[in-house]
Amino acid sequence: MFPAENLRDWRGENVVDPEGDKIGELEAVYVDTVNDEPAFATVRVGIIGRHRLVFVPLAGATVSPKAVRVRYDKKLVGNAPGIGVDGELAASDEPSVFAHYGLPYDSGFSGARRLARR
Secondary structure: OOHHHHOOOOOOOEOOOOOOOOEEEEEEEEEEEOOEEEEEEEEEEOOOOOOOEEEEEEOEEEEEEEEEOOOOHHHHHHHOOOOOOOOOOOOOHHHHHHHOOOOOOOOHHHHHHOOOEE
């Protein structure tokens, strides 16, 4: 996987699914607090005036000249748990983000949050 600081440089670029269909624009990167590696990104989806940020795993993501390609279908990502564009993911909502993609969830050290925005 690529370093988080490099992935943050992709903020505002398109996020596409395996077929190349645009999902939305990369908003932020969330790292796993256990290993400090990029784990999820938020993607801005919706229409003007009705945007929200949805979460998508970064495992297996690749970059091309103008897009980040994720391993998940546009419809699955579009239906993912999300937050408002000015919102913040609550620690209690983290398990649902992982569950949406069928990923195992364990809290961070001593029950701390698992995801941190970078």
